[in-house]
Amino acid sequence: VYLMDSGGDSVQGGGSLRLSCEVTGYTRHSYCMAWFRQVPGKEPESVATIDGDGSTAIADSVKGRFTISKDNARNIMYLQMNSLKPEDTGMYTCAADPNFRPGYCPQARVRDFSYWGSGTQVTVSS
Numbered sequence: 001v002y003l004m005d006s007g008g009d010s011v012q013g014g015g016s017l018r019l020s021c022e023v024t025g026y027t028r029h030s031y032c033m034a035w036f037r038q039v040p041g042k043e044p045e046s047v048a049t050i051d052g053d054g055s056t057a058i059a060d061s062v063k064g065r066f067t068i069s070k071d072n073a074r075n076i077m078y079l080q081m082n083s084l085k086p087e088d089t090g091m092y093t094c095a096a097d098p099n100f101r102p103g104y105c106p107q108a109r110v111r112d113f114s115y116w117g118s119g120t121q122v123t124v125s126s
Contacts, residue, residue, distance in 0.1 A: 008120030
């Protein structure tokens with residue numbers, strides 16, 4: 001299983017970006033996927049998750065501004081980020097795992113995920 005994340009860029013505050021995470025090597029869609037954000041010196045935080053049934057969870061810090069979605073036909077997950085703020089700056093990395101029990105996806109932590117992308121940098125200037 002291989003995850004390739006992309007779409008990061010440098011933008012001004014108030015701008016928008018769409019991150020993508022393409023999954024290859026796994027054809028089933030019944031897995032949990034997530035976007036994590038990390039800044040230097042801090043632990044990665046879960047920004048958004050999407051489960052195999054399409055249910056989603058969004059962190060309070062980005063609720064109303066970020067949307068997570070998945071195109072099952074193309075095996076690509078997206079993170080649409082609007083109204084970006086400087087505090088959204090960080091390395092965004094997608095993760096996936098096919099083995100969570102039902103309902104666990106929104107609670108999943110970094111150590112729970114088996115597969116990871118390499119990360120894409122988002123920088124928001126004020």
